[in-house]
Amino acid sequence: MKHFILAMVALVQLSCATQNSSTNEDNSMKKLIKTDQPIYIENKTIDEVIDFTSYLDAHLISEGVYQVNVKSGITFKKCVFKKPVSAFRKMEDGSVVLTSFQGNVTFIDCFFEEDVNFRGSSIYGRTDFTNSTFDKSANFEELHCHENAFFNTCKFEGALRFQNAFFNQRVNFMNAEFYDIASFQNSLFNSELQFSAGKFFKYADFTLIDCRGRVLFNYTEFRDKADFSHSMFAQDLGFINTKNHTTNFDSCRFLGKVSFHNLEVVSALSLTDSYFMFDIPEINIPSEKLMNSK
Known part of the structure; x- marks a missing residue:
């Protein structure tokens, strides 16, 4: 009887482990974005490239310009990114892929150890990078923010590019620190x-x-x-x-x-x-x- 109970406990543990693994896989960022589910990640160290242009099919919007439409709200809080974070991709033939975010893009209290590139992105929800640190370059060139944008108390250790950006509502860079060239x-x-x-x-x-x-x-x-x-x-x-x-x-x-x-x-x-x-x-x-x- 004792051996039967132990076998049953082991079977239950195996079943739970399988369910957890399946749940984690189903909740991967790519799958959540593909099903238009919100992304919320807190207190994590992320050791993989984040490339929003790779999660969905890109559609041609102009000659040599493609775009992916992300409907999911994106929220990271107190996360460390060990590798690049990008919403822009240049392909071998010279064409580019941009990202249109239909919801919020939020990175609060985050640390970016590698380059960050949101060039040409459109953000229709709130943009919030409050109190985040960019250890390498940060490219927000041609960014379009349609709601309030917050970069207050950010630290930009590398070069910062905001050329030709458009901000429809309030922008806050209060208490931000810029240690390299900022444009x-x-x-x-x-x-x-x-x-x-x-x-x-x-x-x-x-x-x-x-x-x-x-x-x-x-x-x-x-x-x-x-x-x-x-x-x-x-x-x-x-x-x-x-x-x-x-x-x-x-x-x-x-x-x-x-x-x-x-x-x-x-x-x-x-x-x-x-x-x-x-x-x-x-x-x-x-x-x-x-x-x-x-």
Whole structure:
């Protein structure tokens, strides 16, 4: 009787193990995305390439451009990614595959050890990378965010590319740190843009940006050159208590109120050929915060 009970226990354990294995397999990211189920992963170390372009069939949307449509909401929290994370793929014939996310794309408190590439992605839900660290390059070039986007308290250790991006609603980079070159050239911000208390340690390229909402750079530090030349600010610009090495606002258009108060300037602050709809703002640089000014 004892041997019979042990055999039954072993059989039950084997059955449970088989069920768990099957459940894990059925819940793999690829299978969940294929069935439009939400993805939620927390406190995991992921040692495989994440490539959203490979989970679904791609459809031609333009000459040489294909797209996959991900309907699943994507959420990772407190995860470590050991290998690249990508939603963009370039094929051998030169054509590219982009990703359209119909739901949210969320990576909160995550650490990316390798490159991250969301070039050309469209995100129709919330975009949230709050408090995440990018150890290598991060490419968000031509990204389209249709709802609020959060990159606050992020750390970008490698080069950051946001050229030609489009943000339909609010964007938050508050307290973010940029340790390599960061480029937002020719991006359009349709609502409020928040960069307050950020830190740029190398060149920051904001040339040709189009800002339709309020813009806040209060208490931001620019340790190297920051260039806002040929940009347009349709509403108010806050640039209070900033630390600047060489900052250019040449040939800009300011259609709202502009605040340049209590600035620290190491080399130069330039507004050559800029247009102000209201009065030219007073640029307040206390003498103790003006060093080697040209």
